Amino acid sequence: MNSNPVVRSFTIDGIQVSAAEGETILEVARQNDIEIPTLCNLEGISSTGQCRLCMVEVKGTNRLIPSCATVAEEGMEIVTSNERIDKYRRMIVELLFAERNHICAVCVANGHCDLQAMAQKLGVTHIEFDYLHPSFQVDASHPKYEVDHNRCILCGRCVRVCDEIEGAHTRDFRNRGINTLVITDFATPWGESQTCTSCGKCVHVCPTGALAEKGKSVAEMQKRRQFLPYLVMRREGAK
């Protein structure tokens, strides 16, 4: 046991903060009520730096760095928001909208959607990019849940929660680049999956209406994530 843990002091937006060894910039920001927008990150599951919304500026380097995947270091001077960062964040959200078919007005998660909330918060009023209008089937083969890839932003939360918390690893990504798709088992219909435990964790961590409970109508799909901190605590206590 290290009785004298190393503490790293640095500043976020000019505020003096300190981090324990190994803590990421995002974690420290959250402890200090400094908000950094994220879509793929969720407390309790691992960080993959997929959505790129948590990019921050660090004094001394011109590159933006993902705060969810960067361990805080002594003396860092971090800026979480300025004109340049906000521009890129809006661009990322616009690209997410352009990539699939996000039609809020008919979505089960309307009003409870992280992507929608993020767009509102960042002030995205229109999409500068051409919509790709891809064509995806809705998989409603599961008795309790359904997946609509038109609303998926490929954040990977469902993949990670299924692997790390439930331990089933029913979901994963297929292909790569623009052809990436979240699949169950061997791209088999969800309802025929041999590994799925029907626990529904993926549905509730999903930031959008891509994963939803069956029988929910427009704007009725509220996500419940209270289980996550509890399960993480139990898991870590058991170690």
Place this chain on the structure above:
Amino acid sequence: MALNQKRIAPPSDDRRWKLVDATMRRYGYSSQAVIETLHTIQEVFGNISAESLAYVSGSLNVPPSKVYGVATFYNHFNMAPLGEHVLSVCTGTACYVKGSGQVVDWIKEEYGLEPGQTTPDNKLSFMVARCVGACGLAPVIMLDGEVVGRLSVDEMKKRIKEWISYDK
């Protein structure tokens, strides 16, 4: 505690499964052997079938979706069987700049093949590769694994026509 699991039997009594088993054994049936095992399957069977994915997943204790993800992530692996001959065109940056895109379009027109497709008579498969690591020879095509490069688009078309006519 390690599970005392019985190894699952290969999908058929095809002798080629012995080679697949040998690869998995060489890596001690570790879950990290997925890619090597898929390589062996592709080598001995020519493609990666759904049943072979299930066999790898069951034998190495790797979740089905992960095996499927790995097999589809790498362009090298193909799920559908290939034709007798394989023509692949590199569409990496250097080759694309040197006109490989025009070759791809020409193949679509001339042979009616989109990337990844095989002719109905199963003679010819057309693939595109993302950089074969020979950018100095751009534009590069591969005729049954033989690298052909440093040709103009017209010369390239001629070379492909010649190669295809060998079989007729």
